[in-house]
Amino acid sequence: MTTTATSIKTARRNAFTLDELRSFIEDEADLLDEQRFDDWHALFAEDGVYWAPAAHDQESWLTHVSLYFDEKHIMKTRIARLKHPMIHCQDPKSACVRVLSNFKVEWASEDGNEYRVRSKFIMLEDRKGADRRCYGGRYIHTLRRRGDGLEIVVKKAELTNCDQAFPMLTQPF
Amino acid sequence: MSAYTNEHFRNLVQVDRVHRSVYTDQQIFEVEMDKIFGHTWVFVGHDSLVPDAGDYYTTTLGRQPVVLSRGDKGKLHVLYNRCGHRGAKVLSKERGNQRIFTCMYHGWGFRPDGSLAGVPMRNDFPAGVLDDPIFGMAPLARVESYRGFVFACEDPKVMPLKEYLGDAIRGIDEMVDRAPDGEVEFWAGCHRYIYKGNWKLQMDNMADTYHPAAAHGSTVGPDGRQFQRRAGKEGGAAPFFAPNGEAVVSQLGVRGFPNGHSSEESLFDKVQSGGVIDEYRAILVSRFGEERTVEIMKNRRHSLTLFPTLDILIAQTSVRVVKPISADLTEVEVWPVRLKGAPDVISTDLVKFVNITHSASSFIQTDDLEAFERCQDGLKTQGAEWVLLARGVGAEIDEGNGVLLGPRSSEIGMRAKHNMWRDLMSA
Numbered sequence: 001m002t003t004t005a006t007s008i009k010t011a012r013r014n015a016f017t018l019d020e021l022r023s024f025i026e027d028e029a030d031l032l033d034e035q036r037f038d039d040w041h042a043l044f045a046e047d048g049v050y051w052a053p054a055a056h057d058q059e060s061w062l063t064h065v066s067l068y069f070d071e072k073h074i075m076k077t078r079i080a081r082l083k084h085p086m087i088h089c090q091d092p093k094s095a096c097v098r099v100l101s102n103f104k105v106e107w108a109s110e111d112g113n114e115y116r117v118r119s120k121f122i123m124l125e126d127r128k129g130a131d132r133r134c135y136g137g138r139y140i141h142t143l144r145r146r147g148d149g150l151e152i153v154v155k156k157a158e159l160t161n162c163d164q165a166f167p168m169l170t171q172p173f
Numbered sequence: 174m175s176a177y178t179n180e181h182f183r184n185l186v187q188v189d190r191v192h193r194s195v196y197t198d199q200q201i202f203e204v205e206m207d208k209i210f211g212h213t214w215v216f217v218g219h220d221s222l223v224p225d226a227g228d229y230y231t232t233t234l235g236r237q238p239v240v241l242s243r244g245d246k247g248k249l250h251v252l253y254n255r256c257g258h259r260g261a262k263v264l265s266k267e268r269g270n271q272r273i274f275t276c277m278y279h280g281w282g283f284r285p286d287g288s289l290a291g292v293p294m295r296n297d298f299p300a301g302v303l304d305d306p307i308f309g310m311a312p313l314a315r316v317e318s319y320r321g322f323v324f325a326c327e328d329p330k331v332m333p334l335k336e337y338l339g340d341a342i343r344g345i346d347e348m349v350d351r352a353p354d355g356e357v358e359f360w361a362g363c364h365r366y367i368y369k370g371n372w373k374l375q376m377d378n379m380a381d382t383y384h385p386a387a388a389h390g391s392t393v394g395p396d397g398r399q400f401q402r403r404a405g406k407e408g409g410a411a412p413f414f415a416p417n418g419e420a421v422v423s424q425l426g427v428r429g430f431p432n433g434h435s436s437e438e439s440l441f442d443k444v445q446s447g448g449v450i451d452e453y454r455a456i457l458v459s460r461f462g463e464e465r466t467v468e469i470m471k472n473r474r475h476s477l478t479l480f481p482t483l484d485i486l487i488a489q490t491s492v493r494v495v496k497p498i499s500a501d502l503t504e505v506e507v508w509p510v511r512l513k514g515a516p517d518v519i520s521t522d523l524v525k526f527v528n529i530t531h532s533a534s535s536f537i538q539t540d541d542l543e544a545f546e547r548c549q550d551g552l553k554t555q556g557a558e559w560v561l562l563a564r565g566v567g568a569e570i571d572e573g574n575g576v577l578l579g580p581r582s583s584e585i586g587m588r589a590k591h592n593m594w595r596d597l598m599s600a
Contacts, residue, residue, distance in 0.1 A: 054532075055362060062521040064362045065509065069528045077400045077529075081536055086390035090542040165365035165504045168542040169534035 007111070015112035016143075016150065022103045024150050025119060025141055029098040032172060037079040040172075041072070045144055045151040048072050052157040052173055058157055067162060068172060082170070089168050094127045096171050100139070113145040114153075121157075134161055135173055177204060179599040186595035187565035188588075193552040195594070196371040196560070202500035209481055209597050210235030213432075214317070214324040216483040217241050217251050217492060219508070221321060221358040227270045227285055228488045233496055234325060239313065240264050241323060242274075242285040251325040257308035274310065283310045290305025297343050301590070317455070320349045321356060321528040322483075340574050341434035344477025344485040350469050351490065353456045353514030359492070361524045364507040367532040370545035372482070372497035375505060378541055379478045379493070380427055380435040380586025383564060385413075386420035388544055392536050402530050402537075403489065404522040405486045406447025408472070411440045423582040425475075427565075431575035433480030435586030437489055439472035456514065480593050489530055490523050501549050507531040562587045 016024075031040040044050070052067040061069040070078060081087055099122045107116040118140050125133040142154040157173035177200065194201060215234050218241040222230040229242040231393045238254035240263075247574040256263050256276040263276045263283065264309055273282040273290050282291040287310040291301060302308070313325040317334035322345055324334055335342060349357050368375075378384070387468040392399050394414045401410040415421050425438040446454070457466040476493075484493035490512065496504040511520040529535050552560070565583025572578055579585030 026290045050272055052534075055363070062524060063360075065364050065507075065524060065532065066528050067532060068534050069525060074529060077394070078536065080394070084391035086387075087540070088388065088391075088538040091543075165367040166533035167369075168539040169532075170539055 015108065016115065016145075018103060018105055019103065021115060021117050021141075021143065021150075022100075022119075024143065025103070025139070026100055027118060028152070028155075029100055029121070033097055035082075035093075037082055041075055041079055042151050044072050044075065044155075045146070045153050046072060048152050048154065050152075050155050050157060050172060051160055052076055055163050056158075058162075067166065067169065068157075070172075087170075089170055092128045094125050094171050096123060096125045098123045098173075106140070113144045115141075116151075117143065119139045121173070123171075123173055130167075133167070137162070137173070139173075158161070177201070181502065182598035183595055185598075186591045187559075189566045190559040190561050191357050191591050193558055193560055195591075196373060196549065197500060197552050199500040201598075202497070204598060205497070205594075207234045208600065209594065210327075210497075210599075212326070212328045212331065212597060213481055214315075214326050214331065214334050215481065216479070217316075217323045217325045219321050219357070219359040219492070219510075220249060220318060220323055221356075221360065222268065222425050224251070225270065227272050228268070229264055229271070229274065229285065230268050231264050234313070234327075235497065238262050238406070239325070240274075240310075244286045246285070249316060249318060249323055250286050251323070252283075252310040253313070253315040255310065256281055257283075257289060257310060258292075263310060278543075286324075287312050320345055337432055338434070339431050340576050341430040341432075341436070341477060343477060344434075344436060344474065344479070344487065347473060347477070348485050348487050348490065348510070351515075352512035353453075353460050356513045357510040358513055359508045360511045360520070361509050362551065363494075364527065364532040365504060366507075366538060366542065367498075367502070367504045368542045368545045369501055370503060370549035371500055372495050372503040373594075374545040374548050375476065375495050375503060375541075376481070376590055377562075377587045378545070379476060379484050380429075380437065380590065381584075382422045382425050382427055382437050382440075382475075382583070383582035384541075384544070385422045385436070388540050389537055400529070400536060401526075402446070403445065403526050404519065405445035405450040408441055408443040408445035408450075411442060424477075425582065426578050426580045427583050427586040428572070428583040429569070429577045429579065429589030431589075433590045434478060435589050436477040437475040437586070439475050441472040441488060444472060449522070453519055454514075460514075478590075480590055486531070487511050489527060491527050491531060493531070503545075562591065 028043055050070045051061055053067050054067045058064050099121050102120040104118045106118050120138055123135045137159040140156040143150045146152050185195050218230050218232055223241055223243040226243055226245050229240050240252050240254045242250045244250055254264055256260050258281050261276055261278040263274050275282045280293045284290045289309040314329040315326040315331055317324055330498045397414055398410040399413050403409045412421055424441040428436045475488045482495040490510055492508045494506045509523045530537050562584040565579040567584055569577040569579045569585055577585050
């Protein structure tokens with residue numbers, strides 16, 4: 001048996017299953033529901049980004065505005081602000097629930113270290129005094145092996161109404 | 174409507190206060206749509222949205238659907254987006270290119286200048302009826318542009334655009350001059366946010382350097398500077414508090430201009446430098462020389478706001494457009510612009526920064542939106558009738574040409590807007 005064949009076999013044995021990938025992404029959504037933003041931030045790779053495009057079929061975050069485009073250091077500022085006592089747009093706070101479904105592995109690297117996983121989501125946001133808000137669309141997660149677990153390289157949230165006007169957005173999708 | 178006499182409107186705006194109904198009364202909003210949005214120069218779009226013949230960009234003027242289009246000879250047109258036949262909105266996409274704009278209902282076609290190009294089964298209409306230009310897509314009475322910014326007015330007797338802008342025209346110049354090629358481009362789409370509040374709450378806010386310490390306290394980092402909001406190793410993050418505890422921005426002055434325009438002094442303490450900014454600066458120096466480059470890059474204004482609804486965000490190299498929908502509902506667009514001739518990364522960095530300063534999810538705008546909605550709620554109360562805009566009354570410095578500088582977050586900019594509002598509404 002060649003070395004390459006051995007390593008592919010090892011990679012297959014170590015590859016994450018769809019169930020494991022789904023659990024990771026569902027757990028990530030739970031962290032957001034529970035507003036454990038620091039724990040959420042820790043899931044991202046150092047070069048990780050959180051992205052919600054503002055146009056259908058938007059190819060780049062550099063050539064078109066986005067609803068959210070947070071590199072890891074920006075995400076940190078966002079989270080510091082979410083915890084700041086003077087964040088008026090979270091007084092009162094939002095309560096959210098995200099429901100995920102239709103998981104598919106779109107792509108996996110041969111060495112079993114990188115994955116692109118697609119899922120669908122519905123998210124409700126309630127805030128006392130404000131209208132109930134409902135968002136929906138697709139998540140596309142690019143994930144990378146980190147030790148025994150995974151980290152997020154890109155989390156992309158494609159909203160069905162991404163090209164429309166939004167009231168204030170405080171909760172990442 | 175009989176209670177709404179010119180006298181009544183005049184009394185709603187006093188020297189240092191404005192009546193709350195200016196923000197809450199839907200009947201007043203209806204009058205604004207005519208007396209303000211029907212009689213002043215309203216920004217429609219930037220000519221870079223329609224570079225080629227047949228290009229169109231659909232938007233609104235006041236509440237009315239209009240289209241900015243470019244005709245065969247490169248001429249810009251602003252048309253009501255309405256079929257001359259039965260009134261259906263002809264163009265539904267935001268942007269596109271068509272030689273003939275075709276109505277989906279009965280198939281009438283219009284040229285980009287609005288003239289009627291084709292009517293199915295035309296001979297069954299009485300002779301001569303379709304020769305009347307009103308059965309095309311009717312053009313707005315006046316269209317003028319300045320350095321790519323296209324304005325339209327429904328009133329044929331309105332003063333020329335340049336006269337209307339007066340000294341406030343410098344706001345457009347100061348932003349466009351930062352482009353080495355002397356032109357800017359709307360190239361990356363726009364942010365759109367919406368709030369349950371009157372359009373003038375956003376307009377007031379754009380001349381308000383008094384609110385950041387309270388409203389934007391959550392944007393200040395442990396180093397006492399606001400988060401980095403534009404590119405450059407230097408000049409991208411401004412110090413928030415002065416040694417005496419006041420917000421730096423609130424120690425700055427505001428200007429009020431004739432016809433309701435206003436501007437705020439820049440909150441940045443340093444000129445942008447470092448990294449690609451140095452490369453960009455070298456391009457400016459090679460084109461315009463050192464002395465002129467220093468002038469171009471100076472932190473002169475934070476923004477310049479043109480009455481009624483355009484905000485030139487000079488520090489953020491973006492353009493904000495306010496769209497009134499009803500007395501208590503407003504949509505706002507924010508367009509990052511490309512400085513033509515500058516390194517590409519200047520423009521792409523800007524797109525990234527505007528995401529965190531002026532989008533619906535941005536660190537700054539969200540708290541402003543909370544403030545606008547709380548104002549709209551609070552102003553429902555019957556017990557107190559007035560909104561106070563008294564900061565700096567009597568302390569203004571006359572700079573000539575009707576320009577008044579109000580030191581220390583004076584509310585002069587808001588007073589300038591409301592005075593213009595009063596003059597138009599009581600005319």
